[in-house]
Amino acid sequence: MTRWLMWLLGGVVLGGIVHLGTILLLPSAATRDAYSRLSPMARVNSVVPIPEPAPEGAPLPFMDPAFAVAVCRYDLSTGPLKLSAPVSQAYTSVSFYARDGVAYYAINDRAAGRRAIELDLMTVQQHNDTPEEEDVTAADRLIVESPSITGLIVLRALAPEPGLMSKAREALAAAQCRIQGS
């Protein structure tokens, strides 16, 4: 009897390990995460508008229908990325997601404090390789470090009422992301 109980207990303990293992490994094995869902419609290192969510379907679940959305699917393997997004009338934000979906940075138009959100995205390694003087002369440049080589930048512009959606889309259409020096 006790022997069976031991097997039972062993099974439950092993189950706990299986549970934690699957939870931790799932993000790296997921084939239907946001990055994978957007990959077919988003070219690498360019800003691509994303269709608005509708009852018939949406690119991602739980999208806010009051926002115009564009994404830049980035790949930093050939160098740092420059992002510029003009600020729309109401509210504009730029959020950064690592390849595993972690939101590591987000900034809105007011925090950027200008008429455009402008920043440089680079890996930690690329940041370390940046010459010191360049860092100083460009002190007002906003530098964001990406924890992964690839990832997603999501640009959102609010349309406070449905009639302003085209304006919000226009604002995002002027946004750019490109590899520096190319």
Added chain:
Amino acid sequence: MRLLIGSLLAFLIAAATGLGATWFTLTRGTAFGAVTIGAWTAWPRTGTPGIDPYARAANARSGAVPVGAGDGVAFVASADDANKRFDGRCDTVLRGTTPAARFWTLTLYDPDGRLIANSAGRYGFTSQEIVRQADGSFEIVVAPRARPGNWLPTGGAERYVLVLRLYDTPVGAATRAGKEAQMPSIAVRSCS
């Protein structure tokens, strides 16, 4: 023989409990660090690198992207203040004010995060669209059929969730319910 059967049993239990627990937590949601105000719950840490592994796995599975902490915070409700689950065939009334934020939006989704088709083509409100009372408070009626004032159609769906997103807001992981953050009250009323 006993060893074989015993280890088989152990592995079976391991697979069942382990994968079952994973499935359960991913579909039901058990993210840590929740901020609960009335019927509303937010997980501000999911928008930061400090996201817990469960929320990360749930997002990887659903494809949802969390609202970044520098952008805003999303409050979700699936039941009213008396813990009565939302039913799209009932009238549900939201009343009150929202915490300080430059903008907010209220959106109605099915439990999987899809918009629900309705004749009015309305899926939510923004803070600018809402009709308010003189004191700045508002009332939104979530109902299957048209109502005067701020009407948010349910499309008659049996189940739905409401997501209230605050943009550019001081509300975050350190926020506690009370004077600093008052969320609208929710009451499920008559059902048709």
